[in-house]
Amino acid sequence: KQRDPHQTVFHQAVEEVFTSLTPFLAANSHYAEHGLLERLVEPERVILFRVPWMDDAGNVQVNRGFRVQMNSAIGPYKGGLRFHPSVNLGVLKFLAFEQVFKNALTTLPMGGGKGGSDFDPKDKSDNEVMRFCQSFMSELYRHIGADTDVPAGDIGVGGREIGYLFGQYKRLSNEFSSVLTGKSLTYGGSLIRPEATGYGTVYFAEFMLATRNDKLEGKKAVVSGSGNVAQYACEKLLHNNAIVLTVSDSDGFVHFPEGMTELQLEALKELKNERRARLSVYAQEQGLPYHQGLSPWHVPCDIALPCATQNELDEADAAMLLGNGCICVAEGANMPCTIAAVDTFVQAQILYAPGKASNAGGVATSGLEMSQNALRMSWSAKEVDQHLYNIMTNIHESCLQYGHESGGFVNYVNGANIAGFVKVADAMLAQGLV
Ligand code: NDP
Numbered sequence: 001k002q003r004d005p006h007q008t009v010f011h012q013a014v015e016e017v018f019t020s021l022t023p024f025l026a027a028n029s030h031y032a033e034h035g036l037l038e039r040l041v042e043p044e045r046v047i048l049f050r051v052p053w054m055d056d057a058g059n060v061q062v063n064r065g066f067r068v069q070m071n072s073a074i075g076p077y078k079g080g081l082r083f084h085p086s087v088n089l090g091v092l093k094f095l096a097f098e099q100v101f102k103n104a105l106t107t108l109p110m111g112g113g114k115g116g117s118d119f120d121p122k123d124k125s126d127n128e129v130m131r132f133c134q135s136f137m138s139e140l141y142r143h144i145g146a147d148t149d150v151p152a153g154d155i156g157v158g159g160r161e162i163g164y165l166f167g168q169y170k171r172l173s174n175e176f177s178s179v180l181t182g183k184s185l186t187y188g189g190s191l192i193r194p195e196a197t198g199y200g201t202v203y204f205a206e207f208m209l210a211t212r213n214d215k216l217e218g219k220k221a222v223v224s225g226s227g228n229v230a231q232y233a234c235e236k237l238l239h240n241n242a243i244v245l246t247v248s249d250s251d252g253f254v255h256f257p258e259g260m261t262e263l264q265l266e267a268l269k270e271l272k273n274e275r276r277a278r279l280s281v282y283a284q285e286q287g288l289p290y291h292q293g294l295s296p297w298h299v300p301c302d303i304a305l306p307c308a309t310q311n312e313l314d315e316a317d318a319a320m321l322l323g324n325g326c327i328c329v330a331e332g333a334n335m336p337c338t339i340a341a342v343d344t345f346v347q348a349q350i351l352y353a354p355g356k357a358s359n360a361g362g363v364a365t366s367g368l369e370m371s372q373n374a375l376r377m378s379w380s381a382k383e384v385d386q387h388l389y390n391i392m393t394n395i396h397e398s399c400l401q402y403g404h405e406s407g408g409f410v411n412y413v414n415g416a417n418i419a420g421f422v423k424v425a426d427a428m429l430a431q432g433l434v
Pocket of ligand 1 (some may be wrong): 153154155156157158197225226227228229230247249250251307308309310312331332334359360362363
């Protein structure tokens with residue numbers, strides 16, 4: 001905190017993990033030796049670069065580009081790129097730190113990293129996005145590689161951006177390699193990758209409910225966000241005959257009083273992914289109530305899936321959800337709940353899953369995309385989905401292994417943090433002081 005006093009979200013992420021680890025380290029003191037904890041919070045490398053590009057009016061724009069290569073103890077750095085005006089080094093260090101433990105939980109050989117830019121793709125033309133991506137990759141390409149660092153998408157980086165980034169990497173390196181995941185199917189992408197984070201989050205909610213002999217069918221679910229993760233979380237909820245009551249964006253939320261239908265989901269995908277329009281337009285087109293400036297948490301529900309961004313659900317929201325009867329929260333986004341909100345859920349002993357466990361299906365399927373690229377094969381949607389389901393099952397089992405408390409309550413926060421830590425820490429200790 002003294003070194004980087006302004007990196008508050010990074011401190012928050014570290015505090016959450018280290019709070020879980022404290023009792024575990026007291027009983028396993030060798031993990032606190034060799035500067036292990038100090039090394040875990042210091043990125044192996046940070047790359048910060050200028051990204052100049054020309055807008056459609058012929059003006060030069062300059063953004064900042066970043067790549068945080070946090071930890072490569074168990075594999076090449078792996079983690080998404082975020083394009084959003086709120087991106088800064090502290091945000092990316094928090095995301096990279098979380099990614100280290102999340103990737104370890106998948107059991108696939110992937111280290112942790114994260115990157116991006118303060119560039120805002122909203123309201124930019126396709127040509128502007130392409131010029132930006134080409135400029136961004138013109139610097140990044142020398143720092144990444146299929147066995148070094150394999151970026152993917154995140155907020156503001158979807159199929160379109162990955163395509164432009166991949167094209168520029170290929171051109172500069174004269175190499176067609178698995179250097180990015182989230183690619184389109186036409187050039188090496190994996191089936192089920194777009195769906196994976198949202199589907200995996202719902203699988204995790206299903207497993208948590210099963211520990212209490214409960215199921216998704218008929219449950220009322222409140223979802224935030226309306227991007228990649230939210231769309232496929234809604235899809236999998238509908239597959240399970242759950243009732244989806246909301247989606248949101250940074251301006252407000254749409255309420256589906258009767259529950260979202262399959263047709264309304266298809267219209268949402270078309271609006272967000274093709275027309276790139278706002279939810280206020282969607283609500284108008286669908287004749288649905290739109291609540292400007294509000295978050296969806298005050299809608300009574302059984303299940304809440306925060307799938308938008310960090311710290312979007314605070315202590316008051318958590319209390320409101322509990323008051324309205326919510327029994328299960330699975331994070332699709334990274335750290336969407338504040339520490340006080342998490343404490344509120346854990347104290348109430350409801351089913352609560354931190355993102356590093358419940359949203360790990362996305363990066364896991366990116367790992368499967370890398371495997372398919374290495375084999376020069378592509379697996380069927382059914383095969384990839386089965387792998388995803390099995391990986392989410394194993395992550396849930398790891399959380400149970402380390403998260404059981406007296407009285408039978410499962411603390412998934414401790415479970416995920418300790419299970420991820422043990423794998424990375426063992427590899428770091430084996431590799432000496434690096
Ligand atoms: P998208 O860009 O596809 O969608 C982001 C959604 O979140 C949009 O609806 C956006 O609304 C909303 N949002 C973004 N910033 C804010 C904000 N400050 N306040 C309220 N709403 C906001 O991103 P993804 O769906 O890919 O990512 C969502 C979350 O999931 C992120 O936390 C990401 O790190 C995490 N995640 C994503 C994975 C993936 O595979 N894509 C994997 C694991 C985690 P608006 O359009 O108004 O900005």
